[in-house]
Amino acid sequence: MSSNEPSKTSGQFHSAKGNVVEAVGNVTGASSWTQSGKEEHAQGEAEYKAAQAKGYVEGTADRLGGKKDTIVGAVTGDKSQETAGNVRRDKGEAKQELNKNV
Structure with a gap:
């Protein structure tokens, strides 16, 4: 996976980090931190949803x-092709299930 592709892990990290930065800004009264945290949280959520949609499409x-x-x-x-097809179909169904909340 290249760094340009969306990642669920990276999205969750940035979402959580944004929440922390926003909370620090709220506690300290630093509006720039509050705004920065909100923006990072939103970007993290968007990245997570993009990765989820990509996974569903691949599935x-x-x-x-x-x-x-x-x-x-x-x-x-061709029993070999039939079996391989069943495995690929099952893999796709599992991937769709993991990413169905799109």
């Missing part, structure tokens, strides 16, 4: 590709 592609491979394998009698 959909795996599920559909696996289903196709399963069908082709079954029609042609």
Whole structure:
């Protein structure tokens, strides 16, 4: 994964860090910290949601590709392709489930 791609972990980190910075700003009266914290929190939440959406789309592609491979394998009698398709489909369904709150 490149640093330009959204990450759930990075998004959660920045969301939490933004909350801490905002709280420090509120306690100390430093409005620049409060604003900076709000902005970092919002950016973290946006990154998390982007990573979640990306994961769901990838899961959909795996599920559909696996289903196709399963069908082709079954029609042609290629048990290896059919099994690989089932595995890919299941992997895609699991990935969709992990990222379904989009």
